[in-house]
Amino acid sequence: xxxxxxxxxxxxxxxxxxxxxxxxxxxxxxxxxxxxxxxxxxxxxxxxxxxxxxxxxxxxxxxxxxxxxxxxxxxxxxxxxxxxxxxxxxxxxxxxxx
Amino acid sequence: xxxxxxxxxxxxxxxxxxxxxxxxxxxxxxxxxxxxxxxxxxxxxxxxxxxxxxxxxxxxxxxxxxxxxxxxxxxxxxxxxxxxxxxxxxxxxxxxxxxxxxxxxxxxxxxxxxxxxxxxxxxxxxxxxxxxxxxxxxxxxxxxxxxxxxxxxxxxxxxxxxxxxxxxxxxxxxxxxxxxxxxxxxxxxxxxxxxxxxxxxxxxxxxxxxxxxxxxxxxxxxxxxxxxxxxxxxxxxxxxxxxxxxxxxxxxxxxxxxxxxxxxxxxxxxxxxxxxxxxxxxxxxxxxxxxxxxxxxxxxxxxxxxxxxxxxxxxxxxxxxxxxxxxxxxxxxxxxxxxxxxxxxxxxxxxxxxxxxxxxxxxxxxxxxxxxxxxxxxxxxxxxxxxxxxxxxxxxxxxxxxxxxxxxxxxxxxxxxxxxxxxxxxxxxxxxxxxxxxxxxxxxxxxxxxxxxxxxxxxxxxxxxxxxxxxxxxxxxxxxxxxx
Numbered sequence: 001x002x003x004x005x006x007x008x009x010x011x012x013x014x015x016x017x018x019x020x021x022x023x024x025x026x027x028x029x030x031x032x033x034x035x036x037x038x039x040x041x042x043x044x045x046x047x048x049x050x051x052x053x054x055x056x057x058x059x060x061x062x063x064x065x066x067x068x069x070x071x072x073x074x075x076x077x078x079x080x081x082x083x084x085x086x087x088x089x090x091x092x093x094x095x096x097x098x
Numbered sequence: 099x100x101x102x103x104x105x106x107x108x109x110x111x112x113x114x115x116x117x118x119x120x121x122x123x124x125x126x127x128x129x130x131x132x133x134x135x136x137x138x139x140x141x142x143x144x145x146x147x148x149x150x151x152x153x154x155x156x157x158x159x160x161x162x163x164x165x166x167x168x169x170x171x172x173x174x175x176x177x178x179x180x181x182x183x184x185x186x187x188x189x190x191x192x193x194x195x196x197x198x199x200x201x202x203x204x205x206x207x208x209x210x211x212x213x214x215x216x217x218x219x220x221x222x223x224x225x226x227x228x229x230x231x232x233x234x235x236x237x238x239x240x241x242x243x244x245x246x247x248x249x250x251x252x253x254x255x256x257x258x259x260x261x262x263x264x265x266x267x268x269x270x271x272x273x274x275x276x277x278x279x280x281x282x283x284x285x286x287x288x289x290x291x292x293x294x295x296x297x298x299x300x301x302x303x304x305x306x307x308x309x310x311x312x313x314x315x316x317x318x319x320x321x322x323x324x325x326x327x328x329x330x331x332x333x334x335x336x337x338x339x340x341x342x343x344x345x346x347x348x349x350x351x352x353x354x355x356x357x358x359x360x361x362x363x364x365x366x367x368x369x370x371x372x373x374x375x376x377x378x379x380x381x382x383x384x385x386x387x388x389x390x391x392x393x394x395x396x397x398x399x400x401x402x403x404x405x406x407x408x409x410x411x412x413x414x415x416x417x418x419x420x421x422x423x424x425x426x427x428x429x430x431x432x433x434x435x436x437x438x439x440x441x442x443x444x445x446x447x448x449x450x451x452x453x454x455x456x457x458x459x460x461x462x463x464x465x466x467x468x469x470x471x472x473x474x475x476x477x478x479x480x481x482x483x484x485x486x487x488x489x490x491x492x493x494x495x496x497x498x499x500x501x502x503x504x505x506x507x508x509x510x511x512x513x514x515x516x517x518x519x520x521x522x523x524x525x526x527x528x529x530x531x532x533x534x535x536x537x538x539x540x541x542x543x544x545x546x547x548x549x550x551x552x553x554x555x556x557x558x559x560x561x562x563x564x565x566x567x568x569x570x571x572x573x574x575x576x577x578x579x580x581x582x
Contacts, residue, residue, distance in 0.1 A: 095253070
């Protein structure tokens with residue numbers, strides 16, 4: 001994103017749709033402004049010259065942090081389901097999908 | 099096979115195959131037991147695979163071994179440095195709202211690129227090119243209460259499967275017919291089972307999605323092809339749907355469709371790829387695969403299907419076709435070879451195994467290991483035939499019992515079955531049958547083929563126990579005066 005490109009209200013609507021959020025007209029406008037402010041703040045990074053810097057995804061140079069294939073105990077069913085808004089038998093229950 | 103009418107419509111099929119690394123003991127990113135089948139829902143979960151805040155994934159090292167093995171089997175190029183990505187989507191099968199996977203764009207790479215699987219059909223060899231394969235976690239299992247995915251009102255979720263290691267293999271869109279797709283999948287199955295990274299006897303261990311298009315037009319992705327056997331049917335149906343649409347002057351659309359066992363129906367218009375908002379998974383450090391790791395696995399590679407097919411021909415004198423069919427399922431090939439260690443009548447073992455025993459197993463949808471079938475039972479059975487103690491008729495009657503672990507000797511004793519070689523007894527019986535059927539004897543004068551009727555009556559009267567050669571001889575002797 002360059003300095004001139006701005007997030008539009010349609011972008012906000014799209015983001016809300018993907019996150020399954022329902023926004024009111026006022027919220028759409030408010031969040032568009034706020035999101036633009038955040039993006040603008042990060043734009044500061046563009047001031048740096050990164051021409052000779054390799055892109056990286058992690059802050060440090062650690063690689064290959066693996067785990068052995070050994071079984072450890074899982075949670076109790078009760079504990080696993082404790083935070084579920086709705087459950088049925090030993091299942092989590094979700095609203096109709098598709 | 100293309101018909102004349104449709105020759106201007108060339109189908110292009112690409113397959114995406116998800117294989118569960120269910121030979122691993124634990125899941126891909128956590129230490130939960132991976133042998134979840136048949137267990138109570140949500141009892142094999144932990145904060146990581148439930149996506150609880152603050153939990154951190156760690157990679158199962160053996161999953162990387164499996165992927166390296168597969169790369170050797172396909173002759174794919176392993177990427178030496180890679181990291182995982184988050185694929186974001188909002189769906190209850192993954193509680194994190196993202197899947198941890200690998201991505202070959204945005205600076206990412208798959209686990210390995212390229213590779214081929216060669217298949218043989220209609221006397222030609224075709225190399226099916228692979229695009230790539232990558233590691234990712236399996237989502238949880240959704241149970242659609244009171245109906246299927248389209249008609250049910252609520253969705254129940256079991257996260258026992260959530261986090262199981264998957265390898266997704268993506269072919270290039272180079273498959274030209276449903277039949278070719280089936281032959282390819284058979285070969286792929288054989289390879290992954292010979293690599294011993296996937297136990298294919300487990301339900302859902304290998305799942306197929308298909309991208310189908312008519313050359314020059316938009317493609318549809320068909321999901322939920324639950325059984326391997328249905329791939330060919332689903333593809334045929336979808337190709338027909340697209341061709342019919344084009345013939346009417348309409349265009350096909352990019353969409354995701356659901357195979358319900360009979361037809362494909364629209365599931366959703368395809369989410370554009372950037373809706374997944376892929377970005378690097380910062381909770382996992384990059385993976386670097388050094389050459390010595392790759393070489394180390396190469397040294398330990400098991401025998402692969404093509405090598406085995408060649409060896410079976412050489413060692414047991416099998417025809418290429420038979421060797422290929424046996425090798426399609428590693429379990430069957432292993433079983434065959436175990437039998438051959440006990441009994442040298444390789445041809446008979448092959449015939450009974452492939453024609454009769456596999457027929458029964460397929461019909462009942464069973465794998466060898468889920469039955470009581472043992473090599474020593476096959477040996478006992480073949481020996482009984484070879485020594486003349488058992489007729490083919492009796493053998494055919496018995497064969498379904500072999501998968502229940504019942505030996506032929508025991509079965510015959512219990513049934514009171516014994517091959518009747520008593521000449522006097524058979525003579526008596528033949529006389530009786532001939533005198534009971536004067537009209538058939540009359541027929542025999544005109545139609546010598548009627549002879550077979552008497553053989554049938556003899557076998558019926560002895561419940562298949564009469565020695566067939568002796569029976570024929572006796573009947574010929576008695577009836578030859580009528581047969582001119």
